[in-house]
Amino acid sequence: MADKNPFPGENNTGHIWDDNLRELSNPPPRWWTIALWASLIWVIVYGIIYPMWPAPPGSQGFTKGVTGWTQMNEYNTGVAEVEAVRAEFETKLAGMSAADILKDEGLSAYTVASAKVLFGDNCAACHGRSGQGGPGFPVLVDDDWLYGGTIETIEQTITGGRKGVMTAHGKILKPEEVDELANAIIEGKPESSPLFLQKGCIACHGMDGKGMAMLGSANLTDSIYRFVPQGDQSQLDSVKYTIMHGVNDVTDPMTREAVMPAFGERLSKGDIKKLAVYVYKFGGGQ
Ligand code: HEC
Ligand code: HEC
Incomplete structure (x- = not known):
C-alpha cells in the first residue's frame, strides 16, 4: 500500500478516500500537549494537597491530603474568628448598663x-418586624410612650x-356622656368636657389628660391612638369602644386586651439589655 501512496512523505496513514481525502498522523499542536500534561499534573498535585481520592472504607472513604484541609475545618475557623470578635464585645457589654452602651457608638451599633x-x-409577632406596631399592639418607633421611653423604663417594660x-x-356612663367624652378626646381636649x-x-x-407613665394610661390630647380602628370603624367609634x-x-367580656408579656424569666439579663437598646434606637428613645 505504501508503494502506491500517491502522497508520499506527508505522514498520512495510507487511508485515502475519494482519491485525495487523507487521514494524516501529525502530532497534536504543542500548546494542546502542554495543556494536557499541565492539567494532569494539576490533578495529581491537587490530589496530594486536598482530600480527593476515594479510599477503602475504614479510612473514612477518601484520602485526606497532606495539608489536612477540610471544608468543615475552614467553616469552624471562620466561626471561631467571628466568635472571638463577638466575645470581645460581649465581655464589655456584660459589665455595662444599657445607658452606658448607648453612650458608646461602636457598642450600640454592635448591640443593635x-x-x-x-x-x-420574641417581639415582632406583636410589635411588627420593625416595631411599627399593629392593631392592639403599640408602635415602638415613635416617641409617644405609654410607660415612658427612657432606656431604664424600656428595660423594665421588657423584664416585668x-x-x-x-x-x-359602659354601665357607668349614659350613651350621650360617652359621645361627649369621645368627641372631646378626638378634638384633643378631653379636659374641655x-x-x-x-x-x-x-x-x-x-388633670390635663396627658396620661401617667406609671399607669401606662394613654395621652388623650395628642391625637395619637394606642387603639386604632378595626374594619370600617372610625377613630371616634374606636374611642367610644x-x-x-x-x-x-x-368584668367586661368585650374589654380590650393589652398584655405585654414579661421576659425576665425567658431571656437573660444581657439579652433584655440588648433589646432595650434596640427598641430605644428605633428612634423614639428619650
Ligand atoms: C404577645 C404580644 C407581645 C409581645 C410578644 C411583646 N409585646 Fe411589647 N407590648 C405588647 C402590648 C399589648 C403592649 C401594651 C401594654 C399595655 O397596653 O399595657 C406592649 C408594650 C410594650 C412596650 C411599652 C410601649 C410604651 O408605649 O410604653 C415596649 C417597650 C415593648 N412592649 C417592647 C417589647 C419587646 C422588646 C418585646 C420582645 C422582647 C415585646 N414587647 C414583646 C404586646 C407584646
Ligand atoms: C383606672 C384607670 C383609668 C381610668 C379611670 C380611665 N382610664 Fe382611660 N385608659 C387607662 C389606661 C391604663 C389606658 C391605656 C391602656 C393600654 O394601652 O393598655 C387607657 C386608655 C384610654 C383610651 C384609649 C387611648 C388611645 O390612645 O387609644 C381612651 C380613649 C380612654 N382611656 C379614655 C378614658 C375616659 C374618657 C375615661 C373616663 C371616663 C377613662 N379613660 C378612665 C386607664 C384609665
Whole structure:
C-alpha cells in the first residue's frame, strides 16, 4: 500500500478516500500537549494537597491530603474568628448598663445588630418586624410612650411586662356622656368636657389628660391612638369602644386586651439589655 501512496512523505496513514481525502498522523499542536500534561499534573498535585481520592472504607472513604484541609475545618475557623470578635464585645457589654452602651457608638451599633434576631424571635409577632406596631399592639418607633421611653423604663417594660388597666364605663356612663367624652378626646381636649373630671377619668389620665407613665394610661390630647380602628370603624367609634369596654377589665367580656408579656424569666439579663437598646434606637428613645 505504501508503494502506491500517491502522497508520499506527508505522514498520512495510507487511508485515502475519494482519491485525495487523507487521514494524516501529525502530532497534536504543542500548546494542546502542554495543556494536557499541565492539567494532569494539576490533578495529581491537587490530589496530594486536598482530600480527593476515594479510599477503602475504614479510612473514612477518601484520602485526606497532606495539608489536612477540610471544608468543615475552614467553616469552624471562620466561626471561631467571628466568635472571638463577638466575645470581645460581649465581655464589655456584660459589665455595662444599657445607658452606658448607648453612650458608646461602636457598642450600640454592635448591640443593635446582634439584637435584631432577638427582636424578630420574641417581639415582632406583636410589635411588627420593625416595631411599627399593629392593631392592639403599640408602635415602638415613635416617641409617644405609654410607660415612658427612657432606656431604664424600656428595660423594665421588657423584664416585668405591662398590663394597663382601664375600667369599662359602659354601665357607668349614659350613651350621650360617652359621645361627649369621645368627641372631646378626638378634638384633643378631653379636659374641655366637665365629665372628664366628674367621672374620674383624671384619676388615671391626669388633670390635663396627658396620661401617667406609671399607669401606662394613654395621652388623650395628642391625637395619637394606642387603639386604632378595626374594619370600617372610625377613630371616634374606636374611642367610644375603649370608654365603654375599658382595657383589661375582667368584668367586661368585650374589654380590650393589652398584655405585654414579661421576659425576665425567658431571656437573660444581657439579652433584655440588648433589646432595650434596640427598641430605644428605633428612634423614639428619650
Ligand atoms: C404577645 C404580644 C407581645 C409581645 C410578644 C411583646 N409585646 Fe411589647 N407590648 C405588647 C402590648 C399589648 C403592649 C401594651 C401594654 C399595655 O397596653 O399595657 C406592649 C408594650 C410594650 C412596650 C411599652 C410601649 C410604651 O408605649 O410604653 C415596649 C417597650 C415593648 N412592649 C417592647 C417589647 C419587646 C422588646 C418585646 C420582645 C422582647 C415585646 N414587647 C414583646 C404586646 C407584646
Ligand atoms: C383606672 C384607670 C383609668 C381610668 C379611670 C380611665 N382610664 Fe382611660 N385608659 C387607662 C389606661 C391604663 C389606658 C391605656 C391602656 C393600654 O394601652 O393598655 C387607657 C386608655 C384610654 C383610651 C384609649 C387611648 C388611645 O390612645 O387609644 C381612651 C380613649 C380612654 N382611656 C379614655 C378614658 C375616659 C374618657 C375615661 C373616663 C371616663 C377613662 N379613660 C378612665 C386607664 C384609665
